[in-house]
Amino acid sequence: MKEYILNLLEKNKRIDNRKLDEFRKIEIQKDFIQRAEGSARVKFGNTDVIVGVKLEINEPFPDTPDSGILRTDAEFTPIASENFFPGPPNENAIELARIVDRGIRESETIDLEKLCLEKGEKVWGVCIDIRIINHDGNLIDASALAALIALTTTKIPKIKDDEIIREEYSGKLPLKHKPITISIGKIGDKFIIDPCLQEENLLDSILTVSVREDGKICAMQKRKNSLKVEEINKIIDLAVNKSKELRKLI
Amino acid sequence: MMKTDEKLIINGKRLDGRKPMDIREIEMKVGVIPNANGSAYVRFGKTTAFAAVYGPRELIPKHLQEPDKAILRCYYNMAPFSVSDRKRPGPDRRAVEISKVTKLAIEPALFLEEFPETTIDVYIDIIQADGSTRVTGINAASLALADAGIPMRDLIVALSGGKIDDTLIIDLCGKEDNYSEADIPIAFLPNTKEITLLQMDGRITPQEVKDTIRNILKAGEQVYKKQKEALKNRYK
Amino acid sequence: MTEKVREIVLPGEVIGNTKTEKSGHGTFIRDQNIISKFLGIPKRVKDYISVIPLSGVYTPKRHDKIIGIVISVEKSGWIIDINSPWKGFLSLSEGVRDFIDIRKVSLKRFFDVGDIIYTEIVDVRNGDIQLSMKSPSSRKLEDGVLVKITPSKVPRVIGKEGSMINSIKEKTKTIIRVGQNGVIWLTGQDIEKAIDAIKMIDEKSHIFGLTDKINIFLSDLNDENR
Numbered sequence: 134m135k136e137y138i139l140n141l142l143e144k145n146k147r148i149d150n151r152k153l154d155e156f157r158k159i160e161i162q163k164d165f166i167q168r169a170e171g172s173a174r175v176k177f178g179n180t181d182v183i184v185g186v187k188l189e190i191n192e193p194f195p196d197t198p199d200s201g202i203l204r205t206d207a208e209f210t211p212i213a214s215e216n217f218f219p220g221p222p223n224e225n226a227i228e229l230a231r232i233v234d235r236g237i238r239e240s241e242t243i244d245l246e247k248l249c250l251e252k253g254e255k256v257w258g259v260c261i262d263i264r265i266i267n268h269d270g271n272l273i274d275a276s277a278l279a280a281l282i283a284l285t286t287t288k289i290p291k292i293k294d295d296e297i298i299r300e301e302y303s304g305k306l307p308l309k310h311k312p313i314t315i316s317i318g319k320i321g322d323k324f325i326i327d328p329c330l331q332e333e334n335l336l337d338s339i340l341t342v343s344v345r346e347d348g349k350i351c352a353m354q355k356r357k358n359s360l361k362v363e364e365i366n367k368i369i370d371l372a373v374n375k376s377k378e379l380r381k382l383i
Numbered sequence: 384m385m386k387t388d389e390k391l392i393i394n395g396k397r398l399d400g401r402k403p404m405d406i407r408e409i410e411m412k413v414g415v416i417p418n419a420n421g422s423a424y425v426r427f428g429k430t431t432a433f434a435a436v437y438g439p440r441e442l443i444p445k446h447l448q449e450p451d452k453a454i455l456r457c458y459y460n461m462a463p464f465s466v467s468d469r470k471r472p473g474p475d476r477r478a479v480e481i482s483k484v485t486k487l488a489i490e491p492a493l494f495l496e497e498f499p500e501t502t503i504d505v506y507i508d509i510i511q512a513d514g515s516t517r518v519t520g521i522n523a524a525s526l527a528l529a530d531a532g533i534p535m536r537d538l539i540v541a542l543s544g545g546k547i548d549d550t551l552i553i554d555l556c557g558k559e560d561n562y563s564e565a566d567i568p569i570a571f572l573p574n575t576k577e578i579t580l581l582q583m584d585g586r587i588t589p590q591e592v593k594d595t596i597r598n599i600l601k602a603g604e605q606v607y608k609k610q611k612e613a614l615k616n617r618y619k
Numbered sequence: 620m621t622e623k624v625r626e627i628v629l630p631g632e633v634i635g636n637t638k639t640e641k642s643g644h645g646t647f648i649r650d651q652n653i654i655s656k657f658l659g660i661p662k663r664v665k666d667y668i669s670v671i672p673l674s675g676v677y678t679p680k681r682h683d684k685i686i687g688i689v690i691s692v693e694k695s696g697w698i699i700d701i702n703s704p705w706k707g708f709l710s711l712s713e714g715v716r717d718f719i720d721i722r723k724v725s726l727k728r729f730f731d732v733g734d735i736i737y738t739e740i741v742d743v744r745n746g747d748i749q750l751s752m753k754s755p756s757s758r759k760l761e762d763g764v765l766v767k768i769t770p771s772k773v774p775r776v777i778g779k780e781g782s783m784i785n786s787i788k789e790k791t792k793t794i795i796r797v798g799q800n801g802v803i804w805l806t807g808q809d810i811e812k813a814i815d816a817i818k819m820i821d822e823k824s825h826i827f828g829l830t831d832k833i834n835i836f837l838s839d840l841n842d843e844n845r
Contacts, residue, residue, distance in 0.1 A: 137764045137810075150811075167429060168511050169464035179417045183510065185464025208472055211458060211506040212435035214418050219458045219506075221473065262463040262472070264508070266433065267416045299467040421674065439676055439704040450745060492630075494647075494656060497678070500746040501704040529630050532675020532771075534656035536647070537631035574631050575649075614629055614658050618673060618825045 135335060142323050148331065149178075154375065156327045161278075161382060164286035167300060171287025175279035177327055179269035181213075184261060184279040186287045186306075190250065190297065191258035201248025201256045205234035207263035207276065214268040230263060232354050233277045233314065236343035237261070240312035240351035242284060247307045250292070257289065259306070270330035273341055274379075277314035282383060284308060311383060312351050313376035316341040317368045319360065324368060326375055340365065342372035346380065387562045391547040397559070399428070403552045404598065406542070406605055411522070411613035413530050421531025423613070425523040428556055429513035431465075434523030436531040438503035453498035457486040459520055461509040481517045488521050488541065488570035488580035494534040503533060514557040515543040518568045521580065522606060529614055540607045541570035541580060544599040546587050551595055553602045567592070569599045573607045576600060623827040628655040628670060635668040643669030659771075660825060673825060677703040677770035677800040679740050679748045684756065686765070686798030689734045692726050699736070702767060702800045705746045709738065713751035735760040735804060737796050760796065763806035766814050768821040770801035775824045776817055783830065787816050790837040812837075 138148055145153055157178030166172035171186035191202050207230035209217045222230070237243065248257035261283065263276045288302035318328045318336040328336060338360050343352035350369065360368075391398060401407070407428030416422035419435035426432075442448050459481040463470050474482070489505065505527065507520035518541035525539040543555050546564040560566055565585025571578045583592065628634055634646065635653035642653045646668055655661070657672035679685075679701065687699035687707055696714060699707040711719065715729050730736065738757050742749035751757070768776065777784050777797055788795050793807030805813055816833055823829055 134765060136762070166431075166464060166511050168466060168513070172464065181416070183462075185462060187464050187469035189469055206463065206472055208462075210460065210508050211437075211504070212416055212419065212422070212433055212508050215437050215440070219460070219474070260463065260469050262469075264462050264510075266508075267418050269417070297468075420676070441704055441706070448746075498704060529658045530674060532657060532659075532672040532769075534645070534672075535630035536649075536654075536656070538629065572631070574633075574654075611629055615627055617658075618624060618627055 138332065138335060142320055149329065153323060154326045159382060161282060163282055170290060171283045173279045173282035173286060175275050177271055177275045178329060179267055180271055180275050181266040182272065182275045182279045183264045183266055184276065184283040186283045187260045188290060189258045189260060190255050193253065193256040198253040199246065199249040201245040202258040203238055203243060203245065205230045205261040209265050213265040229273055229276060232273055232341055233263065233280050235352040236277055236312045236314045237280065240310045240343060240345045242308055242310050242312060244307035244309045268330065270328050270333040271316060274314055274316050274327065278379060281311060285383060310345050312343045312345050313379045314341060314343045315372040315375050317371055319364060324371060340368045342369055344373050344376040348373065385561050391559055391562060392550050399556060403550050404602060406554045406602060407556065409609050411526060411609050413526050413613050413617040421527040423523045423526035423530060425519055427515060427519050427554060429511055430516055430519045431511040432516065432519045432523045433508045433510065434520060434527040435506045436503065436527040436533065439498035439501035442500065442502035448500040451499050452495040453501045453503050455486055455490050455493065455495060455503050457482050457489065457505045459485055459507045461512060465509050465512045484580055484582065485517065485521055485524065489524055489539055491577060491579050492535050492537050492539050492572055497534055512557065514555045514560040515568065518543050518570065521570050522610065526610055526613055530617065537572040537574050538607065538610050539570055539579065540573050540603045540610065542599050542603045542606055543568040544595040545585065546591060551591065551598060553598055567595050569596065571600060571603065625660050625825050625827060627825060628661050629658055630656055634661055641667045643667040645670030645672060672771050674769055675771060679703055679705065679743050681740055681743055683740045683799040685738060685740060685800040686796060686802040686804055687736055687738055689730050689732050691732060697730050699750060701748065702802050705748050707748040707750045709750040709752065713753060735765065760804050763804050764810055766803045766805065766817060768801050768803065768817060772821050772824045773797060773799055773801060776820050786834065786837060787813050
């Protein structure tokens, strides 16, 4: 199988007839979990991810007393793959959560300043929970997109007498920016977008880049093996270019 | 049980407009997780569950294997965003107990002896909780097992029943579950009416318990019908 | 698109009774009823009722010819992935014809990790699946691509006396070996189209007129190739 995929790549072809820089079919579902303040489901081909956003009242961090809090968690649920088992997140799940978090945090997606309830005492905490439903590669890009879309649907609950009134809202979560996260894989001298699981297992290296709508790069993560400088430069340009396609879907 | 002054039944209608013996809107879809051997999505009103079956497959570590049959492992888990106040990821004590009783609910339906030294893993994931999550999960597991081609004696039908405001009801939603005088989740094999899951919490008379069980078995026919439809629709 | 679907039965469904019929594969008896164990297609041959499951893992059977992948090389043989919940074992004596001095020759020379073999199951005993390369059709399969389908659908892919698989081979100019365990090996010219045809059978085995559909799909290819 490995040789078959590599042979196809030599001819700039992929096993599912895609071009090297082509995404799989993308399906999006928004705001369908009423219990969550925001939600989205994103499919890239067979990769299927659900993200739910919950808001809680937290104590702010001491060095940012009037700023809301953001946290991102990911669960590689056992339903999603024969290789996922019950238990605490392993290094891949934690890495995914931190990469998605970085993209959102560094790009200043959420206007955290507007989430202060009582300076030094109470702020809104935004919890992004990523749940993998089916793993067919490129979990990071699908999760990041689902997280962003979930944030765009997120509403702020009403508060009455210091208590949160769930499923009654006072407004939308204030967003300042919209980062798009794209991972580009390298096999030999070919660069591919949106690798499916079989392709992912054969990649020499993969670089994930988060791009903001104004073109600024907000986060990067290289996984697997080394990259040369020219390759990195090429990937950055490719990511910035391709991010426009995903951006249209938000 | 929480107490409330709010009436849960007004003029014979429940909070969501249902009559006491009405089941919520049911949606069932089979074959929704490509990686799994079998899978299903089941929704009762707002309560939503995925189930995936992996197996029969090799069981590691080997010392857990049984020489004459497959072992069945069940794992029930809830998404942090499935409930009103975010739930920390990972199974709590309630989830561990539900995993155990779910396994008992399902096991009698399976021909485990056909797969010695293997494991059949059933995973249930609750995406949104609005009461009766464990029975929703068991219905999803039933479909996922059939979808996986596991030989079964019967499908497994599950439904909850109980009592609110002095009235016996079927299929408790979240609020009813919180304020009920009794909540009885049941799973059964529809062709022999064998009961494979039975739990209860509340304060009701023995006659009310028996009546509720009877009500659930009767209303369960509708759930059975939906399961059969969903399986046939998989191959339309 | 509405396609006419064959009769589908469900686990627990009564499909016959013991007074007039016999319980075949995929069914069991309770009281006097013959009941389906599977979500599958009922098959009635003479007075036997059986059910062919529409999904499910491969259960190894003696004499089945299967395609496996070498997972590890042991001292006395090889462990083989046979696409089933149990692994297969190819012993040295069943794997190699000649006398081998294992002190001088490494087993890897014959079969190494990753090698694909077309082999036969000679014994099945509680999770211990013994394979043999001694039958004339057994061999190592070099290069080529592997595709997995639902094992219960293998007879459909092969067709009556090989009619279906031969048709696919001819029209796509490929060499194809079909393992009873649902693993299929292909090599040749139009591999992608052959794989598409095989996947179509896997997905639509429950529909009437599948043979015609496949033939149409394959002839369209030939027209393209002209």
